[in-house]
């Protein structure tokens with residue numbers, strides 16, 4: 001079985017083709033301070049705590065073939081993140097859904113990456129009182145771009161387990177609340193680049209695997225699927241993968257796992273809204289399963305993920321109003 005060239009399908013299949021849009025929305029649309037605008041015009045107030053101090057919660061949902069995927073799950077996760085960070089969104093779930101629909105409609109795309117956030121807001125006169133801030137809502141939609149291209153997913157990514165950086169601990173910033181604390185993740189990509197690797201995964205202070213830049217980590221050993229139980233975002237693609245694996249009859253283990261177990265795995269992959277299921281070829285230079293390319297079970301999960309989505313599974317049709 002070959003990896004489905006999902007990016008190519010999105011670009012070439014008429015049922016994924018872009019709808020009409022005004023030229024200013026070519027690169028995407030945004031919603032800033034109650035107003036819709038093109039992504040090129042969008043800006044944030046320079047004193048916003050989200051910009052200055054990573055003081056924000058956010059979420060990302062994708063659209064493919066004109067369908068939001070698991071929108072309710074994303075809205076729910078976002079609401080929980082706001083609660084954990086004492087942030088109040090000015091919009092409830094229905095109002096947020098309306099804004100996200102309008103953004104995708106303005107961009108006229110059936111393949112979209114849709115981002116939204118609530119930040120602490122611009123610095124008030126009494127900046128030492130966290131309750132005196134006016135929390136702000138921002139959002140944008142851009143045409144979907146895979147973080148791992150068809151070519152990369154076909155050959156598998158070369159992954160580095162970061163040796164320099166430990167993922168920010170849950171006692172410092174709760175990773176289950178999607179947040180802006182990305183410096184450890186970002187710096188690990190420089191570490192990977194210096195060694196000719198493409199992506200990373202970080203461990204916690206005890207040496208257990210957590211997550212990577214925008215991704216959850218999975219591996220397969222003797223037909224069983226493993227993923228960390230803590231120290232990471234509860235990814236919606238992770239949840240989807242666990243469900244699809246159970247459907248395929250794969251035993252699933254959500255538990256503490258180490259870098260040594262990952263390096264000794266038969267197969268491994270990353271998951272993200274921004275790329276679906278992304279096969280790993282090697283970990284720290286070790287070719288998994290002793291053979292280049294994605295493993296058979298990873299390929300099965302990858303292809304099932306896209307075929308299910310395109311069949312409308314857990315999808316909410318975008319209301320393009322036309």
Ligand SMILES: Cc1ncc(COP(=O)(O)O)c(C=O)c1O
Pocket residue numbers: 060211212213214215216232233234235236237238271272273274
């Ligand atoms: C730190 C982190 N971990 C994991 C993920 C994957 O989560 P999801 O599948 O919901 O996109 C993301 C997504 O951006 C992330 O930022």
